[in-house]
Amino acid sequence: MSKPAVRVAVTGAAGQICYSLLFRIANGDLFGKDQPVILQLLDLPQAQKAVNGVVMELEDCAFPLLSGVVVTDDPKTAFRDIDAALLVGARPRSQGMERRDLLSANAEIFKVQGRALNEAAKRDVKVLVVGNPANTNAYITMKSAPDLPAGNITAMLRLDHNRAVSQLAAKAGVGPAEIEKIAVWGNHSPTMYADYRFATAKGQPLPKLINDETWYRETLIPTVGKRGGAIIEARGASSAASAANAAIDHMRDWVQGSNGRWVSMGVPSDGSYGIPEGIIFGVPVICSGGKYERVKGLEIDEFSRKMMDKTLAELIEERDAIADLLK
Ligand code: NAD
Numbered sequence: 001m002s003k004p005a006v007r008v009a010v011t012g013a014a015g016q017i018c019y020s021l022l023f024r025i026a027n028g029d030l031f032g033k034d035q036p037v038i039l040q041l042l043d044l045p046q047a048q049k050a051v052n053g054v055v056m057e058l059e060d061c062a063f064p065l066l067s068g069v070v071v072t073d074d075p076k077t078a079f080r081d082i083d084a085a086l087l088v089g090a091r092p093r094s095q096g097m098e099r100r101d102l103l104s105a106n107a108e109i110f111k112v113q114g115r116a117l118n119e120a121a122k123r124d125v126k127v128l129v130v131g132n133p134a135n136t137n138a139y140i141t142m143k144s145a146p147d148l149p150a151g152n153i154t155a156m157l158r159l160d161h162n163r164a165v166s167q168l169a170a171k172a173g174v175g176p177a178e179i180e181k182i183a184v185w186g187n188h189s190p191t192m193y194a195d196y197r198f199a200t201a202k203g204q205p206l207p208k209l210i211n212d213e214t215w216y217r218e219t220l221i222p223t224v225g226k227r228g229g230a231i232i233e234a235r236g237a238s239s240a241a242s243a244a245n246a247a248i249d250h251m252r253d254w255v256q257g258s259n260g261r262w263v264s265m266g267v268p269s270d271g272s273y274g275i276p277e278g279i280i281f282g283v284p285v286i287c288s289g290g291k292y293e294r295v296k297g298l299e300i301d302e303f304s305r306k307m308m309d310k311t312l313a314e315l316i317e318e319r320d321a322i323a324d325l326l327k
């Protein structure tokens with residue numbers, strides 16, 4: 001007998017990221033190959049026709065695990081009784097913008113959706129915010145949903161984590177799966193800090209294997225930080241398939257476990273590592289049994305402290321910029 005279906009809400013269903021994401025979820029890539037899913041799709045009224053076209057394509061895939069689809073422009077209907085939410089729907093940036101420039105366009109969306117989640121979702125709903133600026137939008141969502149566990153509102157740093165793994169693997173001449181213990185700290189913005197100090201490849205310390213600290217500091221960190229902008233420059237549109245893949249990785253590991261591996265998630269700070277409580281900050285975590293646990297007790301050296309303070313200062317600025325919205 002098959003398991004009861006889980007309900008997952010996805011916003012921005014007519015957009016670029018969802019054109020990849022929805023098909024991966026329906027294929028069982030997030031909840032597992034034996035877990036039926038019901039997709040609850042939210043987009044704006046003017047995008048409903050396009051969402052219906054995507055639903056026609058989902059039908060045409062005849063996915064065995066897809067047991068239902070709800071299409072709506074009402075957040076409460078989309079979030080009714082859901083187990084998980086992927087909040088993608090928001091404006092993307094174009095060339096010349098930083099992600100925080102989207103704050104005025106997108107912040108209100110997350111206030112409205114946070115309130116709707118608070119009212120309609122299951123009390124243990126797992127929420128991933130993808131829409132930019134992701135950390136601060138997750139902060140707005142968390143503050144607008146006071147009856148949900150704050151720790152269940154998370155922001156996507158996994159694309160940055162995967163980008164760092166890929167660049168480091170290429171430099172070290174190993175496969176991405178051989179790299180372990182990467183951490184991406186802070187904001188999903190160019191100030192993020194991709195930290196390879198604890199990383200290993202084939203059991204060997206990665207910094208020793210690469211043996212080029214100047215390359216790490218002056219090339220790797222800014223390359224990962226500015227990768228989103230480089231993709232916009234090259235493609236004329238922001239990353240979509242890789243963003244969808246990272247969203248699947250983030251939620252799959254949270255739901256099904258990360259098998260002891262470190263992954264980076266933007267989560268509300270518990271005050272550790274000198275990050276004020278409640279700020280949504282990228283940290284290394286290990287997931288198991290449907291929960292994530294921060295990797296604790298890591299040494300923060302002088303360089304790391306400087307990097308973490310810089311990304312924290314930006315997050316505090318963003319938080320202060322939306323303070324009025326939350327009154
Ligand atoms: P897109 O413009 O192709 O699609 C956005 C969709 O959201 C559209 O269909 C739009 O109608 C919908 N939308 C807008 N307001 C909405 C609302 N209030 N409720 C529901 N739906 C709404 O954009 P995209 O390329 O899919 O990107 C979506 C967001 O994801 C952007 O903010 C982008 O910057 C962000 N992003 C984040 C990461 C990350 O790593 N965190 C990576 C890539 C993209």
Ligand code: LMR
Pocket residue numbers: 092093099132159227228229231238239243
């Ligand atoms: C990315 O990192 O690719 C996304 O956040 C899109 C962007 O604006 O950079």
